[in-house]
Amino acid sequence: MSVAPEPCSGVFFDSQPACPVSRPAGLPCEAFFLQAMTTNPTRKHSPLLTRWTALLSLAAAFVTWELVSRYGGLPAFILPAPEQVASRFWRALADGSLLTHTAVTLAEILLGLLAGTVAAMALGYAVAKSRLFERLVAPYLVASQAIPIVAIAPLLVIWFGPGMFSKVLICALIVFFPVLVNTVVGVRAVPRALHDLMRSLRATRGQIIRRLEVPAALPVLLGGLRIGATLSVIGAVVGELVGADKGLGFLVNSARGQYDTALVFVAVFTLIALALALYGAVAWLEKKLLSWQESHA
Amino acid sequence: MTAPLLTVRDLSVTFPDSNGGLEALDSASFTIYSQEFVCLLGPSGSGKSTLLRILAGLLQPTAGEFVFAGGQPKIGMVFQQATLMPWQTVLGNIMLPLELDGVREEERRARAQELVELVGLQGFEEAWPRDLSGGMAQRVAIARALIHDPDILLLDEPFGSLDALTRERMWTELSRIWQARQKTVLMVTHSIGEALFLADRVLVLSQRPGRIKLDLKVDLPRPRRDDIRYTAHFGRLARKLKEAIE
Numbered sequence: 001m002s003v004a005p006e007p008c009s010g011v012f013f014d015s016q017p018a019c020p021v022s023r024p025a026g027l028p029c030e031a032f033f034l035q036a037m038t039t040n041p042t043r044k045h046s047p048l049l050t051r052w053t054a055l056l057s058l059a060a061a062f063v064t065w066e067l068v069s070r071y072g073g074l075p076a077f078i079l080p081a082p083e084q085v086a087s088r089f090w091r092a093l094a095d096g097s098l099l100t101h102t103a104v105t106l107a108e109i110l111l112g113l114l115a116g117t118v119a120a121m122a123l124g125y126a127v128a129k130s131r132l133f134e135r136l137v138a139p140y141l142v143a144s145q146a147i148p149i150v151a152i153a154p155l156l157v158i159w160f161g162p163g164m165f166s167k168v169l170i171c172a173l174i175v176f177f178p179v180l181v182n183t184v185v186g187v188r189a190v191p192r193a194l195h196d197l198m199r200s201l202r203a204t205r206g207q208i209i210r211r212l213e214v215p216a217a218l219p220v221l222l223g224g225l226r227i228g229a230t231l232s233v234i235g236a237v238v239g240e241l242v243g244a245d246k247g248l249g250f251l252v253n254s255a256r257g258q259y260d261t262a263l264v265f266v267a268v269f270t271l272i273a274l275a276l277a278l279y280g281a282v283a284w285l286e287k288k289l290l291s292w293q294e295s296h297a
Numbered sequence: 298m299t300a301p302l303l304t305v306r307d308l309s310v311t312f313p314d315s316n317g318g319l320e321a322l323d324s325a326s327f328t329i330y331s332q333e334f335v336c337l338l339g340p341s342g343s344g345k346s347t348l349l350r351i352l353a354g355l356l357q358p359t360a361g362e363f364v365f366a367g368g369q370p371k372i373g374m375v376f377q378q379a380t381l382m383p384w385q386t387v388l389g390n391i392m393l394p395l396e397l398d399g400v401r402e403e404e405r406r407a408r409a410q411e412l413v414e415l416v417g418l419q420g421f422e423e424a425w426p427r428d429l430s431g432g433m434a435q436r437v438a439i440a441r442a443l444i445h446d447p448d449i450l451l452l453d454e455p456f457g458s459l460d461a462l463t464r465e466r467m468w469t470e471l472s473r474i475w476q477a478r479q480k481t482v483l484m485v486t487h488s489i490g491e492a493l494f495l496a497d498r499v500l501v502l503s504q505r506p507g508r509i510k511l512d513l514k515v516d517l518p519r520p521r522r523d524d525i526r527y528t529a530h531f532g533r534l535a536r537k538l539k540e541a542i543e
C-alpha cells in the first residue's frame with residue numbers, strides 16, 4: 001500500500017519538498033514523517049524476542065557501568081557506582097524530597113501539555129478550516145518555530161518568576177507546534193465524502209466536529225501528542241534548570257552544586273521514567289482509541 | 298396520481314475550470330410525485346451524480362431551482378462509493394442517522410438490527426469497515442440510508458458493486474420497502490433492466506451537458522417478478538431507453 005513519491009501540498013507553506021520516500025496512500029506528508037519518526041520500524045520481530053534483546057542490552061549497560069565505577073579509578077563525584085545511586089535513591093525517597101520534586105515537575109508537564117494541546121488544537125482547527133486565517137497566522141507560526149525555546153527560557157523565567165507558571169508556559173510552548181501541525185493535517189485529511197454524508201443528514205456543526213472530524217483526525221493528533229509528551233519533559237527541565245526552587249531540574253542543579261552526583265543520577269533516572277511513562281500513556285491511549293485501525297488490530 | 302414532492306426547474310451546473318467552465322447539467326426540468334419510484338439513466342459523465350448532490354443540498358446549482366413540497370425533507374442517500382466511517386462498526390455506521398436525530402440507544406440498536414437482517418449482514422454487526430467487501434460495505438450504506446425513515450431516497454448506483462444474485466435480492470427488497478413504507482425514490486443506475494424492474498418512471502439524461510432527453514412511464518404491472526423481462530412490453534420499453542441513451 002505505497003504510492004510513488006509525490007509533492008506534498010503543504011500545511012502552512014506551499015513549497016514543501018517532495019517526500020523522498022514512499023508513504024501510504026492518503027497519508028499527508030507531514031503526518032508520515034511524524035509517524036516514521038515515532039514508530040518502531042522493527043515491529044516485524046516477535047515481541048518476545050524484542051523484549052529479550054532490550055533487556056539484554058540494558059543488562060550489558062548496567063554491568064559496564066558497574067565495572068567502570070569499580071575498576072575505572074574514577075571518584076564518586078564523577079561516576080557513582082550503581083549501588084551508591086540506589087542507596088541515594090532510597091534516601092531521597094524516604095525523606096520525601098524526591099516525591100515532592102517529582103510531583104512538581106509532573107504537574108508542570110501535565111499542565112503545560114494540557115494548555116499547549118488545547119491551544120494548539122483550537123488554533124489548528126481554525127487554521128485547517130479557513131485558508132484566510134491560515135494566511136494570517138502562518139508567518140507567525142513559522143517564525144515562532146525559528147525561536148529556540150531553550151534560549152528564551154531565561155527570558156520567560158525573568159518575566160514570569162521562578163515559580164511553576166514559567167515552566168508550564170515553556171512546556172506549553174514546546175508542545176504547541178507539533179500538536180498544531182498534526183491537528184491541521186488531521187482535520188484537512190477528513191474525506192470529503194464523509195463530510196457530504198454528514199451534510200446530507202443535516203448534521204449540525206457540533207455533530208460534524210464530534211462525530212466526524214475528531215475521530216477522523218485522532219490518529220494523526222495522537223501522533224502529535226506522543227511527540228509533545230516527550231518534548232514537554234524537556235521543556236519543564238529546561239525551565240527548572242534556568243531558575244526554580246522545586247522540581248527535578250532544580251534537584252539536578254542543587255545536587256551538582258554539592259557534588260552529590262549520585263543524586264544527579266537519581267534525578268535523571270526519574271526524568272527518564274517520567275518521559276517513558278508519558279510516552280507509554282499516549283501509546284496506550286492510541287491502542288485504546290484506534291482499535292479500528294489495521295495496525296492496532 | 299399523488300401530489301408532486303419535488304419540482305425541478307431549469308437546473309444547470311457549470312463547474313469552474315481553466316477554459317470557461319465545464320457544463321455538467323443543462324436546464325434539467327422534471328417533477329417527482331410523492332411515493333414515486335424514479336430511475337435516472339444516462340451515459341457516464343452526464344451529470345447524474347451531480348444532480349443527486351444538488352438535490353441533497355451538497356452543491357449549489359449555477360442556475361435554476363428545485364422545490365420540495367412541505368419544506369426541507371429528510372434525505373436518505375447512498376453515494377456511488379460506499380462512504381463508511383472506518384472508526385465505527387457496521388452497526389455503528391448504520392445507526393449514525395438516528396444518533397444525529399438524538400434517538401435513544403436501545404431503539405437505535407433495535408432498528409439497526411432489523412436493517413442488518415434486511416440487507417443480509419447478520420453476524421457482521423461488530424465488524425469494522427476495513428474487513429468488509431465492496432458489496433458488503435455498500436449494503437451497510439443502504440441500511441444506513443433507510444434507518445431514519447427518510448422522505449426521499451437518493452440512491453447513486455447503490456447496487457453497482459453487488460453480485461447478480463444479491464443485486465436481484467436487493468431489487469425485490471427495495472421494491473418491498475418502497476411499497477410498504479411508501480417512500481419516494483430517485484435512483485441512478487446504468488442498467489436498463491434494473492430501471493425497468495424497479496421504476497414507475499425513467500428519466501434519461503443526454504451526453505454532457507446532461508439534459509432530460511426522455512421521460513418514460515413504465516407501465517409494467519406490479520409486483521414485478523424476474524420473468525417480466527421476457528415479456529414483449531418490457532422489450533419495447535427497453536428498446537426505447539436504449540435508443541435514448543445512445
Ligand SMILES: Nc1ncnc2c1ncn2[C@@H]1O[C@H](COP(=O)(O)OP(=O)(O)OP(=O)(O)O)[C@@H](O)[C@H]1O
Pocket residue numbers: 312313319320321339340341342343344345346347348377505
Ligand atoms: N466537483 C466537481 N468539480 C469539477 N467537475 C466535476 C465535479 N463533479 C463532477 N464534475 C464533472 O461533471 C461531469 C458530470 O459528473 P457526474 O459525476 O455527475 O457524472 P455521472 O453521470 O454521475 O457519471 P458516472 O455514471 O460515471 O457516475 C463530469 O464530467 C465530471 O468530471
Ligand SMILES: [Mg+2]
Pocket residue numbers: 345346347377453
Ligand atoms: Mg455518478
